[in-house]
Amino acid sequence: MQLETYISDLLYRYECVIVPEFGAFLTQRVSAKINADSNTFFPPKKAISFNEQIQQNDGLLAHYIADVEKIPFEIALEKIKKRVASMKSQLVEKENISLDNIGALALNSEGKITFEPSNHLNYLTDAFGLNQVVSPAIMREELKREVESIEKVIPLTITPERRKSRPYLRYAAIAVVALGISGFLGSKYYVNQIENHNQIAQETANTQLEHKIQEATFVIENPLPAVSLTVTKPVGNYHIIAGAFRVEENCDKIIANLKAEGFNARKIGVNKYGLHQVVYDSYENRKEALKALHDIRRNNNSDAWLLVKNLE
Structure with missing residues (x-):
């Protein structure tokens, strides 16, 4: 068995x-x-x-x-x-x-x-x-000694350069890094220039519009008695955002609805994503802004949020 x-x-x-x-x-x-x-x-x-x-x-x-x-x-x-x-x-x-x-x-x-x-x-x-x-052993030291012994007998002018690391690869790597950094800095500079240009253009357009409004004259046969109104310009760096819209006409509808509800709503410009932002109101004091935000989230819009930005 x-x-x-x-x-x-x-x-x-x-x-x-x-x-x-x-x-x-x-x-x-x-x-x-x-x-x-x-x-x-x-x-x-x-x-x-x-x-x-x-x-x-x-x-x-x-x-x-x-x-x-x-x-x-x-x-x-x-x-x-x-x-x-x-x-x-x-x-x-x-x-x-x-x-x-x-x-x-x-x-x-x-x-x-x-x-x-x-x-x-x-x-x-x-x-x-x-x-x-x-796995066969890699005899690095033996091969190195063998090459060195051959170099002593048959000196070659190009041998030392071959044994060293390839300098052109190092230079190429440096060039790639330099191009990457310059491209990044250049793109950042370009974006900053565009933002500055847009801001200057917007300010220029606003100035021209104000001048045209101030220079406009109206001829009225039966003028009404003059009425003095005190207009409070929205100020403050704390803005409660109601929403951001791609189409500007939608902003006007939202602003009209919010004003009907008693809010001092307005547009504060376009954000970096190209959306028109509408605010409930702006505040100079952070505590007042947070209190108003809390009330709005509780009673009107739970998605409202606070933007801290100097619009001047």
């Missing part, structure tokens, strides 16, 4: 397989390792050992043989007993016993069984498909 076949099958699933009246084959998980001398990578595995002291039958091996061969448990025990007797006889006669994919057994001068494990199979199922890998 090929007893080692059944032992090998059980070693995949169990950490201890006892051969009654002979000994036990044990497995222990070993982590992956690298042999620096041979440049070999070894995956994790189950290391196999043999303990002659563990001989009490636990029924595992016999039950497995009985299930595989479809025989009674007692007959399986008899087969194991015969195989054990044969192995002991071989060891007494100084013969080595080779168990395929498990290892080799021998009897030493002290009458003890020695075991040399086999590395042909990895019984760790987690490492299935992983094999040992050998």
